[in-house]
Amino acid sequence: MEKQTEEKQDNKSAFGERISRLHEEGFAKKLLIILLSVFAALLIGAVFLLILGVDPFTAYFYLLIRPFRSFSSIGELSIRLTPILLTAVGVSFAFSAKLSNLGGEGQICLGAIGMTLVGTSALGESLGAFSLPLGMAAAALFAALWAGIAGFVKSFFKASEIITTLLLNYIALQLLSWCVYYPLRDPEGNIPQSAKIAAELPRLFEGSRMNLGIIIAIAAMIIYAVVMYRTRFGFKIRVLGGSPEAARYAGIKRTRYYIVIMCLSGVFTGLAGAIEVAGTQTRLLEGLAGSYGLTGVVAALLGMLDPIGVTLSSILLAALESGSEAMQVKTGVSSLFVNMLEALIVLFILLGMSLISEPGKGLLRKKSAGREAKA
Amino acid sequence: MMQRSDCINGTLPFECSMEICGSEMEDKDRMQNRTPLLELKGITKSFGSFVxxxxxxLRVYPGEVHAVLGENGAGKSTLxxxxxxxxKPDSGxxxxxxxxxxxxxxxxxxxxxxxxxxxxxxxxxxxSAIDNISLLEDDRLFVPRDRKKVKERIEKLQQQYHIDVxxxxxxxxxxxxxxQKVEILKLLYTGADVLIFDEPTAVLPPQECDSLFEIIGNLTAEGKGVIFISHKLDEVLRISRxxxxxxxxRVVKELDASEADREGLVRLMVGEDIDMQIPDHREGTAGEVVVSARGLRARDKRKVMTLNGVDLDIHAGEIVGIAGVDGNGxxxxxxxxxxxxxAxxxxxxxxxxxxxxxSPRTxxxxxIQYVPADRNNIGSVPxxxxxxxxxxxxxDPPRRGPIIDYHKVRxxxxxxxxSYDVRTRGVDERTAQLSGGNLQKFIMARSLRETPKLLICEYPTRGLDIRAAMFIREKIVEAKKAGCGVLLLSGDFDELFSLSDRLIVMYKGKIVGERRxxxxxxxxxxxxxxxxxxDGKAD
Structure with missing residues (x-):
């Protein structure tokens, strides 16, 4: 009985925190900037649509509303959402520590390779449906190690993770190509792709491609929220992101944490690759990572690394991507139009954030007093 | 106490006799109705309901230093x-x-x-300084700057005011x-007659203050007017008229420096008597050694070895003061x-x-608690x-399983x-919103949550107003009495002398002296x- 009331209190205070954060000036400002940015991007997009002679309302209907209209279209949305959400969770861990993990694409590739290796092996065949968790574990491990490379060279050689994760992407893409052309190539087919894996993720409903992956993605988001905002580990990650000097003061070993955080980041992006193989494609093929790597980064930043924010922005981006094909078919506007919208949204947000950020970060740097300047 | 402030004056290379002896003269000036360089009348400014x-x-006459003294938040900066x-003032x-x-x-x-x-x-x-200053010269694009001319003018100003940089x-x-001297040159270059110094010594090590005061003396000697903002009483008494x-x-009082004294000014600033004296705390004997260092060496951020072999024992229940010019380890x-x-x-x-x-964990x-000098970025996450x-x-935060019990933390x-009288809207307020004094109180409270074995305070009262500084000092003494060893780094001699049981002086990364x-x-x-x-002779 006592425990129950305690829990209730806890929930209440957690809710109170969220409310008070929403009331905070900075938070409200950021939210406003994001909404305005989306709106401005759509507005500019509308100009281009008009130039193409397409009614913007029709186009935006297919892009933003249609994906939510029917059962099967929500299913299509969900299979786009899964990898975006998982990648966003993965990179959010890194971004929370001010580590820019731009290597989502490469880590997805590695995850996909891991899943395929297990799924097409004799062991995988014999395990049947049980090959799925094993494949996911392999995917998480592969991608974690891959991302860990960037964390390692950051910690020990001070190499910028922005550069290393991007470069690792190219290597991973080539590695995936090599895999589908040579060792993992389906011996019975002529196209460069792997054989079908032993088991697929079960579908959740009849008449929709929605599969178990979306549940895993949502679970990952919940894990992210709890770890980040309720555990000491998450607290340390956020201290590292908030002020590296304060982290040193608090006795947090930066080198160790950078590696651990990058690996953790890779676990989730790797899962995105595994689920893309096991849920959607059923086999390994080139171009499987698509643009999910960078879309995940956009979702994470758009949602300000906040669990709910990231979820909402992932849904928006997934809708844009799944609606883009319908829009192309119905209105003749290339689906690449969506990339332009995404780019515009990011640009506007960066612009808005730089307007509200504290002054004195430009050329005329404010020299603050004494030791603080050196710090 | 008296003896001590005598000593402070004794170390001055720059004698301030000119200002202090000139008070009779000055009265004559005022009687002759000399026009002030700058005169403010009835300036009022409010932000919302806050005035x-x-x-x-305020009147600033040529050739005089007019100090504006007040606690943090008294309205100096607004003015x-x-x-x-x-x-823009509302009226005045x-x-x-x-x-x-x-x-x-x-x-x-x-x-x-x-x-x-x-x-x-x-x-x-x-x-460079020249280029910085020549930026003021002309803001039209594509007009070549006459760097040589600028340089000549700067050099002339340097000679006139003896500014060596x-x-x-x-x-x-x-x-x-x-x-800071470059900044002063910049102002002189623009032909400024009234120079406002906004807490100029807050950023300076003590020996550089003297050279700043010399320059201010030269400025007033040449007929410039100076507004000097500070909450350091000794400086104000020393250089202003x-x-x-x-x-x-509000202006509670305008007075001549010659008729002012420390205690009177404190009373005016704070509005009541506050006890500036730390009660004597040096009775008990120090306990066991809690932390000791042997031959300790360490490098600073630039990877320069700035700590060069220090042996030090800190006992429970004692305050060890460390004096030294910034950057000596x-x-x-x-x-x-x-x-x-x-290490x-x-x-x-x-x-x-x-x-x-x-292993920081150990x-x-x-x-072992640590109150760092930079409270905004090191002592807290803004x-x-x-x-x-x-x-x-x-x-070891309160937890249930792996989950931090934030309810209890709050x-x-x-x-x-x-209990530490931190003025804030509540625990949800962003730390960046806190004033220096309140943030320092908060960090003190955190550090003394459980009586630590050793409390390391690095410039704990730098930039704080009198009240907050006194509060922090009292807490340090309380911690000591509770049996905690304290290592106190400070640039404030009053603080070092009134708090420390032992004073240790560091120079070039070594301990060069220990005194009671x-x-x-x-x-x-x-x-x-x-x-x-x-023995007092410099080498």
Whole structure:
């Protein structure tokens, strides 16, 4: 009985925190900037649509509303959402520590390779449906190690993770190509792709491609929220992101944490690759990572690394991507139009954030007093 | 106490007789109705319902230093921003040389020959002093600057006011004191007649203050007017002729420096008597050694070995004061003993057991608390709410399983805020919103949550107003009485002398002297800090 009331209190205070954060000036400002940015991007997009002679309302209907209209279209949305959400969770861990993990694409590739290796092996065949968790574990491990490379060279050689994760992407893409052309190539087919894996993720409903992956993605988001905002580990990650000097003061070993955080980041992006193989494609093929790597980064930043924010922005981006094909078919506007919208949204947000950020970060740097300047 | 302040004056290379003896003369000047360079009448400015400046009058005459004294939040900065054209006053007038003017922007202020040395210097760091100053010359594009002419003019100003500074090197290579001189040159170059110094000594090491005061003396000797903002009483008494004391946005008194004394000024500033004396706390004997260092060496951020073999024992229940000019290894000593900097040689013992400085965890777990000098970025994460900063450097927060019990954390933080009188809207407030004094109280509360074994305080009262500083000092003494060892780094001699049981002087990364505060003088400590021999002769 006592425990129950305690829990209730806890929930209440957690809710109170969220409310008070929403009331905070900075938070409200950021939210406003994001909404305005989306709106401005759509507005500019509308100009281009008009130039193409397409009614913007029709186009935006297919892009933003249609994906939510029917059962099967929500299913299509969900299979786009899964990898975006998982990648966003993965990179959010890194971004929370001010580590820019731009290597989502490469880590997805590695995850996909891991899943395929297990799924097409004799062991995988014999395990049947049980090959799925094993494949996911392999995917998480592969991608974690891959991302860990960037964390390692950051910690020990001070190499910028922005550069290393991007470069690792190219290597991973080539590695995936090599895999589908040579060792993992389906011996019975002529196209460069792997054989079908032993088991697929079960579908959740009849008449929709929605599969178990979306549940895993949502679970990952919940894990992210709890770890980040309720555990000491998450607290340390956020201290590292908030002020590296304060982290040193608090006795947090930066080198160790950078590696651990990058690996953790890779676990989730790797899962995105595994689920893309096991849920959607059923086999390994080139171009499987698509643009999910960078879309995940956009979702994470758009949602300000906040669990709910990231979820909402992932849904928006997934809708844009799944609606883009319908829009192309119905209105003749290339689906690449969506990339332009995404780019515009990011640009506007960066612009808005730089307007509200504290002054004195430009050329005329404010020299603050004494030791603080050196710090 | 008296003896001590005598000593402070004794170390002055710059004698301030000119200002102090001139008070009779000055009265004559006033009788002759000399026009002030700058005159403010009835300046009022409010922000919402808060009145920051309430009918303020201020006159600055040529050749005099007019100090504006007040606690943090008394309205000094608002007033200066009004003079400098950043804020528009709600009512009141500003006259320059007897003529009413309106100052709408800093550019206007410069046109009216008013200049301001900000606390944060407005310099392009990669440019030399000459280039920084020539930026003022012309803002039309594509017009080549006559660098040689600018240089000649600067050199002339340098000679006139005896300002010795390297004007060719990039500003970022100069020390803080030198950068400040570049700022002064910049103002003189614009032809400023009234120079506002906004807490100029807050950023300077003590020996550079003297050279700043010399320059201010030269400025007034040449007929410039100076407004000197500070809350350091000794400085104000030393260099100014007139003193205006502000409290809660009002002028409580304007008086001649010659008729002012420390105690009187404190009473005016604070509005009541506060006890500036720390009650005597030096009765009990120190306990066991809690932390000791043997041959400790460490490198600073630039990887220069600044700590060069220090042997030190800190006992329970004693305050060890460390004096030294900035950059002589004190910071590295404090950081190494706090476990946040790796030693590059030597040993550290906690309770007689040797520990590795590569494991910060050991230090935190052994209750070694550390109050760093930079409270905004090191002592706290500015973007975190207070209750989350409460957990910083705490390896054992209340938890249920792996989940932090934030409900309890918030309660703890709220209690601390209450008992340490931290003025804030609540535990959800972002730490960046707190004023320096309140943030320092919060960090003190966090550090003293459980009586630590060793409390390391690095410049704990730097930049704080009198009340907050006294509060922090009392807490340090309380901690000591509770049996905690304290290592106190400070640049404030009053603080060092009144708090320390032992005073240790560091120079070039080594301990060059140890004294009992009651058996030494500021002069002797000052000589040791400069690397001089103990008998007072510099080497």
């Amino acid at each position: 920051a400046n309430d009918h303020i009058d 200066m921003n009004i003079i400098y054209g950043m804020y 007038t500003i006259s320059i040389n007897g003529e009413k003017v309106r100052i709408r922007s800093p550019k206007d202020a410069i046109r009216h020959k008013i200049g301001m040395v900000h606390q944060h210097f407005m310099l392009v760091e990669v440019l 390297d004007i060719e090197s990039p500003v970022e290579q100069l020390g803080i004191g030198m950068q 007139r003193i205006t004391v502000l409290t809660r946005g 004190q910071t590295e000593l404090a950081e190494t003993l706090a476990g946040v900097r790796h 590059k040689g030597g040993k550290v013992f906690i309770d007689g057991t040797e520990v590795s400085t590569y 230090f935190v777990r052994n209750h 973007d975190f709410p207070l209750y989350e900063n409460w957990l910083l450097r705490n390896y 309660e703890e933080a709220a209690e601390a805020i209450e 505060p009651e058996e030494t003088t500021v002069r002797e400590i000052g000589m040791l800090m400069m690397g001089g021999a103990a």
